[in-house]
Amino acid sequence: MTDAPLPSTETADPPPCFQAHVFVCCNRRPDGHRRGSCAAKGSEELRDYMKARAKELGLVGVRINSAGCLDRCEFGPTMVIYPEGVWYSPKSRADVDRILQAHLVEGGRARELMLSERDVLPPKV
Template identity: 65%
Template sequence: MTSLPADPAPFYAAHVFVCTNERPPGHPRGCCKDKDAEKLRNYMKVRAKELGLGGVRINTAGCLDRCELGPTMVIYPEGIWYRAETFADIDEILETHVKGGGRVARLMLQPEDGPPPAKA
């Protein structure tokens, strides 16, 4: 049996993907862009630099398929999903999760939180 090579070290200490997807007006699932996701992502990028969080990358993501729950983001390497609506939410995620390694339980999304089952 051949062994697999070891995984390389992560390129970033934390890689945050913030959904900024836009759906057509009136779409029943809504979209993160209409919930100020771009403004929140931009703030998060600036704030991470202000906090001196090296090795952290904040990126735009297309649809993360949790539209009804947005604005949403996922942080790797842990794969923790959050819903953040305010600058204060972003500050708490950066301080507690990204900087401190903890979790912001009140903002975390669980797998059962979305999206709803497709209609038949």
């Protein structure tokens, strides 16, 4: 293998398929699990609503997907928007509307719904 740089056509990443990719945790754990689960907290309904609202708003280049466990169960329902990697915890349709408008329409943030560096899980023992 050589250390020579690849030609520029081989080093450039392909263009992204989406301008924004939203992953909504829809993981379901058994009832009574110590960490809970986003699906038990209503994430599937919120995901469905978000998909419908994004379509109604005419958001182009936005993909909203279900995700398995995003490992922030205690703060659920949780979602993350890429390419920025911004995490949110929407609890209602109004929260979803706020996130769509602030983040995906206006390009800002719904700061009051964001998970931050303060929202960390307790250490596993």
